[in-house]
Amino acid sequence: MNADAVLDSLRSCPFEIEGRILAASNATLRCTTETGTSIVYKPLRGERPLWDFPEGTLTGREVACFEIDRAMGFNLVPPTVWRDDGPAGPGMCQLWVEEDDDSRLVDVVSADVVPANRLPPDWISVLRASDGRGNPVELVHANDARLQQMAVLDAVINNGDRKGGHVITDIGGSVWGVDHGVTLSVEPKLRTVLWGWAGSPISVELRSALESLSDQLGSGLPQVERWLDKWEVDALRVRVADLLDSGRFPYPNEDWPAIPWPVF
Numbered sequence: 001m002n003a004d005a006v007l008d009s010l011r012s013c014p015f016e017i018e019g020r021i022l023a024a025s026n027a028t029l030r031c032t033t034e035t036g037t038s039i040v041y042k043p044l045r046g047e048r049p050l051w052d053f054p055e056g057t058l059t060g061r062e063v064a065c066f067e068i069d070r071a072m073g074f075n076l077v078p079p080t081v082w083r084d085d086g087p088a089g090p091g092m093c094q095l096w097v098e099e100d101d102d103s104r105l106v107d108v109v110s111a112d113v114v115p116a117n118r119l120p121p122d123w124i125s126v127l128r129a130s131d132g133r134g135n136p137v138e139l140v141h142a143n144d145a146r147l148q149q150m151a152v153l154d155a156v157i158n159n160g161d162r163k164g165g166h167v168i169t170d171i172g173g174s175v176w177g178v179d180h181g182v183t184l185s186v187e188p189k190l191r192t193v194l195w196g197w198a199g200s201p202i203s204v205e206l207r208s209a210l211e212s213l214s215d216q217l218g219s220g221l222p223q224v225e226r227w228l229d230k231w232e233v234d235a236l237r238v239r240v241a242d243l244l245d246s247g248r249f250p251y252p253n254e255d256w257p258a259i260p261w262p263v264f
Contacts, residue, residue: 003079009037010081010093017041017087026058026181029088030096038096042181043088050182052189058181059092060227065157065180066094067223068236071216072156072209074149076177097178100171105142106164106193108263110135124196127259139164139263141196146175151194152206155250156213156239157183162192165264184228186235188253191260197249207244214240 013033021028027046031039042059049055059082066080078095086093119125119140127139141147147167154162160182168176182189202210217224217237225233243250252258 003075006037006079006095007081009033009035010039010079010095011083013037015039015041015087015093024179027088031087031093038098040094040096040178041083041086041088041091042094043086043091045089046091047181052187053182053185054229057227061183062092062094062180064224064227065153065183067221068157068213069153069177071221071224072149072153072213074153074209076146076150076153076175077180078176078178094178097168097170097176099168100173103169103173104164104167105144105147105169105175106167107140108164109138109140126193126195139193139259141167141194143196144175147194148197148203148206149209150175150177151192151197151249152202152210152243153177154192154194155190155243156210156236158185158189158235158239159183160185160189160191161260162194163260163262163264164193167193184232184236186231189256190250190253191257193259193263195252195258198251200249202243202247202249207247210240210244214244 013035015031015033018030018032021030026048027043029041031041033039044056044059047056047058063080063082066077069077078097080092080094083093084090122143123140124143125138125140129137131137166177166179168178170176
């Protein structure tokens with residue numbers, strides 16, 4: 001099934017709730033459509049209010065992030081739509097991605113076992129720390145072009161919660177980013193595990209994606225603007241322009257925690 005067919009199915013197929021994902025902070029329900037497709041459904045009324053985001057806006061931000069990702073041509077966010085007719089009321093519906101636990105691209109490893117100077121050449125060390133018992137550990141991620149795309153996407157959407165568990169490799173080897181409710185704030189909130197390229201030049205391919213998004217925002221992206229207020233749309237344009245001006249991956253903000261907690 002191609003992407004447009006998946007979106008059509010998500011928009012129109014009736015679905016039933018199978019169960020709740022208890023680890024999620026907001027109501028996150030696994031559901032199945034009548035055609036057998038598994039989806040994630042986050043009803044609006046299941047949101048927990050946050051002090052730094054307008055109430056009732058997180059599920060809509062997930063849809064906006066899908067549309068931004070699509071506009072950039074990355075296709076890292078699973079197909080995501082808004083449904084007014086969900087069984088628990090209006091909310092976001094997203095294609096369920098089955099994770100391959102053996103193909104993770106972000107990990108926390110024992111620094112005694114894999115010290116930084118012995119990491120494989122296709123992995124990058126982000127942070128050294130200690131676990132609850134005082135043992136040295138290291139946050140690492142793959143030096144992967146798809147994660148570079150995700151790092152740029154996170155800078156664009158101002159992602160405040162890119163945990164390791166929000167980076168999924170499916171059983172077919174595709175890479176996905178999920179859980180984008182805490183995004184698109186006016187205030188700088190970038191908090192991510194993907195700091196391995198901080199300060200490095202942005203490639204020609206990534207710059208081209210940013211330029212394309214900038215052009216589309218300039219002429220108007222109603223499928224994005226529907227979910228944001230004027231100030232948030234303006235801030236989105238500014239972040240894209242700043243990335244193009246600097247030509248580099250951003251550094252952490254000294255006034256905001258750089259790494260989400262928990263990491264996974």
